[in-house]
Amino acid sequence: MDEIQSQSDHYRSPSSSVSSPANRLPSSNFFYSRKPGALRQPISFEDSPVWDETDIEVKVDEGGDSINAATTPPSPSLSKINSGSLPSPSLIEREVVTRKIAGASIAWKDLTVTIKGKRKYSDKVVKSSHGYALPGTMTVIMGPAKSGKSTLLRALAGRLPDSTRMYGEVFVNGTRRHMPYGSYGYVDRETTLIGSLSVREFLYYSALLQLPGFFCQRRSVVEDAIDAMSLGDYANKLIGGNCYMRGLRSGERRRVSIARELVMRPHILFIDEPLYHLDSVSALLMMVTLKKLATSGCTLIFTICQSSTEVFGLFDRICLLSNGKTLFFGETLACLQHFSNAGFPCPIMQSPSDHFLRAINTEFDRIIVMCKSWQDNHGDLSSVSMDTAIAIRTIETTYRSSADAAAVESMIVKLTEKEGPSLKRKGMAGNATQVAVLTWRSLLIMSREWKYYWLRLILYVFLALCIGTVFSGLGHSLFSVMVSE
Secondary structure (H helix, E strand, C coil), rough: CCHHHHHHHHHHHHHHHHCCHHHHCCCCCCCCCCCCCCCCCCCCCCCCCCCCCEEEEEEECCCCCCCCEEEEECCCCCCCCCCCCCCCCCCCCCCEEECCCCCCCCEEEEEEEEEECEEEEEEEEEEEEEEECCCCEEEEEECCCCHHHHHHHHHCCCCCCEEEEEEEEECCCCCEEEECCEEEEEEECCCCCCCCHHHHHHHHHHHHHHHHCCHHHHHHHHHHHHHHHCCHHHHCCCCCCECCCCCCCHHHHHHHHHHHCCCCCCCCEEEEECCCCCCHHHHHHHHHHHHHHHHHCEEEEEEEEECCHHHCCCCCEEEEEEEEEEECCCCCCCCHHHCCCCCCCCCCCHHHHHHHHHCCCCCHHHHHHHHHHHHHHHHCCCHHHHCCHHHHHHHHHHHHHCCHHHHHHHHHHHHHCCCCCCCCCCCCCCCCHHHHHHHHHHHHHHHHHHHHHHHHHHHHHHHHHHHHCCCCCCCCCHHHHHHHC
């Protein structure tokens, strides 16, 4: 412990100690605060936050798939980020929001995922993870690269490859069973879109291929998905993305991928890296859109590597992973408190996610080795001199003995002790319908990409002429064939 304490003291840079919240507020060793009873408010990272009264009352109608939430206009949280002044996007503008999605609770207990290594199923990618996700909330799985984020997400969604094995228990509404078709959606990190179709056409054909029922019903589902992902301004624009058709930007394309899953109206939505290849503005717009989707009752679980302070303030719960180990699970403010209790308070001018990854990313050890041989112009690089293995061990030990871990265990017991309503399997489009839709869609694509198909036709005709000239004047008798040879 003396070694850990000395390393922790050495980890803090001079700039961090001067501007740390503990020095600025002597009465408390942690300055990030949230008003009691306002658990769904975005986090305000200001020295003296001013809270406005905001009450949210959620009412679940029994026997139906609707959730009604009466809200008052929220206060502009995140109004001051560290030393700046930035307005927060408005999440809910209407007085009464009618929920059209009934979310589902999901809890996982002692979840371990192994992959085939030198010995059969010897490498543990995820190690004894515990956590849960509730309807109407955003749960983010955060960690450095190769920490097991995507593997944990696939394990929860039941999409692990054949080369892996999963141990532990996953509960959906208190029951141990796989989620049926249509009850959940999964968005990969990289998805393929059809560039020659507009956003509305792409979603409409996706609905025709997946959903049964009348055309008018499917069209209403598509319009709901467009509104949910704020794609109204791009609904009639071609997706594009190829060399001769520019189309949508990466942020809009990512939202189209999520909207394609929303046409099924899933109870739970899994997203792998929703901010992948997005700039800061597109990332903030994406997270505000997902926050709006979560307020409709859907359960959101997604992975993320790191985020800005504004984006971090929109999360409800965070699951922090490093080398497959769960270093923390709980609310975002509690994670900041947890790092402070472990001896690693977040500096005031640093993003919380950057601070977390700095402390638990083992790749920083390589930087330490590189920096030991030199110093920069401003002095020692003491801010990167901490051994991350010691930091990870300290944070993990602190979490296991904390009240946050006990709260997670008690919440999992509460979610699993009583079975909730089972998720029903949704219908599928018939085979004849799928064949007809695919044929019509292919013809539409060919009509819009006529240059490409005309070029292929010309090449095929030219190839046929070249091969035909080889056998021109050959004749029809066997003797003529033997003479030509």
